[in-house]
Amino acid sequence: MSNKTDRTKQHIITIFFEMMDEIGFDKITVAGLSKRAKINRGTFYHYYVDKYALLEEVEEEMYSSLEQVMKDHVGVTVKSKIEQYGRANIFQFFKEACENLMIFLYERKELAQVLIGENGRPQFIERLERLYIKTVQLKLQNVSPEITESEKLQQEFIYYGVIAIVKRWLRTGARQSPEEIAEILAKSMTTSPISIFEEIESR
The missing domain is CATH 1.10.357 (Tetracycline Repressor; domain 2)
Incomplete structure (x- = not known):
């Protein structure tokens, strides 16, 4: 895994837990997470099937x-x-x-x-x-x-x-x-x- 891939994945995780702390897991959407992380949804789905897979x-x-x-x-x-x-x-x-x-x-x-x-x-x-x-x-x-x-x-x-x-x-x-x-x-x-x-x- 390249350094860029590592950074992108860690960025997604960081934003995910920031949102989880603020609004809770249930209210997080892939669209909302992608917008906040300034990535497209395809980038998120490159790493995870859904938010449950990320958390797990x-x-x-x-x-x-x-x-x-x-x-x-x-x-x-x-x-x-x-x-x-x-x-x-x-x-x-x-x-x-x-x-x-x-x-x-x-x-x-x-x-x-x-x-x-x-x-x-x-x-x-x-x-x-x-x-x-x-x-x-x-x-x-x-x-x-x-x-x-x-x-x-x-x-x-x-x-x-x-x-x-x-x-x-x-x-x-x-x-x-x-x-x-x-x-x-x-x-x-x-x-x-x-x-x-x-x-x-x-x-």
Whole structure:
């Protein structure tokens, strides 16, 4: 694919997500997108059958890439890493693992902000959430396949706490750096909630 082709395709994608953020997916038409992008409709159809194909391609690329990042850096067993790094260094391990994931999202923050925004795609975000939870659970099940209902509830407390931090970060413009948000995530995962509250209240 030539550089010109790459630029044209990326331009179409950029305009598409600008419009999606402004008016929502349902109101986007190929005619309207082509006019705004200053291309003819034939150019759009050269790359995509319709707007659904465009959205699916972008979402699948993001999903598959994030899946690989998660497989590489998320879902390790805590016990194994404590044995490897020592309990005193486990915070640093979590921070480094989270940084890889946050850098990935930061590099795609404009897209992510649209997808989780008012005119976004809740089903796609839910899919990413399920991917994160599944990745962690698979690693845990390989170590301890028998998990009680109480343990499942405690795990969900952690899963959705992590997800809430990341979604808030993106929705508020990803103002903190990936390194800063990774530190917050690592602290939240390695510090008891009561200790965090105590620290806040002692200011």
